[in-house]
Amino acid sequence: MSTLWFTSLWHLLLFLFTSEEACAESVIKSVRLIVHPRDEVERGTNVTLECQAEVSHKEGSQPNHNYSFYKDFKSLNTDQTSSRDNFYSIPDARVAHSGKYQCVVNTKEQKGQSSVEALTVKGLQTPVLKVDKLKLREGDDVTAVCTVEEEIGPLTFFFSDGSQDLYMEHTESHKVERQLVLPKATMNIFCYYSFSFPSTIERSNKSNVIRFDIQEVAINPNIKVNPSTNITEGDLITFNCSVDTTYQRNSELKISLVHGHTLLSVNMTQTDYKMPIKANESGEYECISRLGRVSKSSAMNITVKELFSMPVLSIPQDKVFEGENFTISCQINSFAKERIQMDDIRYSIFQDNTPVINGSIYNGTAGKASNGKYICVAEAKEITKKSRSVLFEAKVLVSKPEISVDGPVIINESFWIYCHSDNGSLPIIYSLKRNKITLNRTEVSDLREKARFLAMISTPSDISSYMCEAENNGQFSRKMSERLHVPVIVPVGKPLLTVIPVPGNIEEGSDVTLICNIAKGSPPITFSFYGGSGTKIYHTTVQSNSSSYGLSAVKRQHSGNYYCEANNQADALMRSDTVTVEVSLANWKKALIAVFCMLVVALLVLFIVMRYKAKRGKREMAAELSIKPASPKSDDSLTLSLTHDTHYSDHTVVMNNKESVWSERPPDVADQDSLGSTNEGDLEYSEVVHPPPVDPTQIPLKKGTDTVYSELQTTQGAIEHVNHQGLLEYADLNHDLPEPVD
DSSP states (O other), X not given: OHHHHHHHHHHHHHHHHHOGGGTOSEEEEEEEEEEESOXXXXXXXXXXXXXXXXXXXXXXXXXXXXXXXXXXXXEOOOTTSOTTOOEEEEOSOOGGXXXXXXXXXXXXXXXXXXXXXXXXXEOOOOOEEEESOSEEETTOEEEEEEEOTTOOSSEEEEEEOSSXXXXXXXXXXXXXXXXXXOOSSXXXXXXXXXXXXXXXXXXXXXXXXXXXXXXXXXXXXXXXXXXXXXXXXXXXXXXXXXXXXXXXXOTTOEEEEEETTEEEESOTTTSOEEEEOOGGGOEEEEEEEEETTEEEEEEEEEEEEOSBOOOEEEOOOSOOBTTXXXXXXXXXXXXXXXXXXXXXXXXXXXXXXXXXXXXXXXXXEOSGGGOEEEEEEEEETTEEEEOOOEEXXXXXXXXXXXXXXXXXXXXXXXXXXXXXOSSOOSOEEEEEEETTEEXXXXXEOSXXXXXXXXXXXXXXXXXXXXXXXXXXXXXXXXXXXXXXXXXXXXXXXXXXXXXXXXXXXXXXXXXXXXXXXXXXXXXXXXXXXXXXTTEEEEEEEESSSEEEEEEOSOOXXXXXXXXXEEEOTTOOOEEOOOEEEOOBOOHHHHHHHHHHHHHHHHHHHHHHHHHHHHHHHHHHHHTSOOOOOOOOOTTOOEEEEEEESOOOOSEEEEETTEEEEEOOOOHHXXXXXXXXXXXXXXXXXXXXXXXXXXXXXXSOOOTTOOOOOOXXXXXXXXXXXXXXXXXXXXXXXXXXXXOOOO
């Protein structure tokens, strides 16, 4: 039952979440836009856009949806219709109505849109051109109006005379008005317009053509030149500009004289223009007359012949050094012989705009005062011409060079020698000399640059043999530097480590001095001392060729290998040979050890003697047998005590069929104890005798005595092993026993 209920609930939820129609009152199935009468029409056609929508809704509910229309994806003004109307009308369609249309349907729950439909309206209206007057005088303007009553913008209007457009304007209006100035005497003008589509531009037909006959204003100037158009430089020339007498006295008339871009005169209506002409003033001269908006001109070419050519200033371009003589000359290459003679030309030479001589030749001595810009001026018949300016600078002899080095100079290592002169005209040639012998040469073209030479020396005295020579004007300009004097670094030699006192005579508690000495080397010199396992023990920098380090009250741990290292600015580290230092015991310690050893020997001898005597006494005492009397009972055991320094074991003695047991340590242990132990006491031998039943026939009884004698027999009838010392003791023990009674 529960499974069926759960399945029903699941299907209900699935239906509610997957179906929009379950909760919607209406559903848009399709939207379509229809263009009536067709999508391509002629201008003036009434066009209707119909939006057809297929919408489903619940039974009994009222349809509730709106329509919207778009052109080129922009919303159209729908004031002409209700939003519930599915029609949009375009009465009297124009080209401007062409475009892409679309409609959209909106319900409360959904939005549907149609596909895009293109509407094309063909045909542009022909414009109409109107002007305010037809009779014009040259320079007058006319107001022209171009109109297309039935078109809507945006439109572009053009006014044209057929060969070129006179005016263009973009507007949303259906007409354009413009004042035009017509440049030609006879002109035919018309107008037209165009409409721009996204991909093309459509142009209308031409409007009506209006012809203008323009009355000319006769103000063409007449130019006259006196004496002629071919003239010699320096001559006076006169220009005359005039117009028709009808306009000559018009106060609004202006006549100007122009040469190239230069305005020579603006009042040519009343006076002529006169000027002495120059050779560089050849060319076109133009008279320009203006009256209102009318402007006309006339031109004439003038050719001017040089009276004399441009002067040329000559300065020696070769090297002129300070103190040397030089000559500056000025001359011309040609002149008009029919007008002047050579003597008619006057020359002047200027230095920095200051005259130095009135003539064509100037002689001077090169130096700082003679440096500057020179110019030559030539004059004849009020014609003055200047040469190009020429800069003259006297060459400066090279100054005495300075010789130097870069960085430290180290014996047998390469280093750079620099030569440089503070003054001197370039280029400068430097030479490196050693003992007046040239080693190398180089040329420098920058005053800030130094000549550089690679060198090497083998002894410090070699450094002063180098000199530097500079020249910039041959052998007469050679200057020699001073000799090179700079510090020379001699690399350190192999150090020698000396130990005082001499190794082998060093005792504990004495002071030891380590001296590290080098045969050669430039100070400052850095010495390092090492001892033990190569540990640095001292480091110092001194101005001498040796250094020392003291070890005070040395001990046995100061023994080891010692060496030293030396280094200086040459950075060539050198190491000495290793010296082995052994620190021996002090004399008093040696004496103490000797006394101690003698004492030990004496004690050892004494011990041996005492030990020997102790052993001998024991042997003498062992010879005496001490027997204690006893009154044994019939069932008691007989105990025999023996004193000796040797242990016996594993032996059994039988006396009168009675069993006796002797205990002793193993033989090897007994031997060691007999030699190495002095404190071990005497060993006791115990014999336990079990009395057999009394046989009066065998053993006689002796009253008054506690000892019963019987024949000793070894177990199994014989003694298996008896130490010779034990046998001796046994014999001593039994030598007083009475003979057995038969």
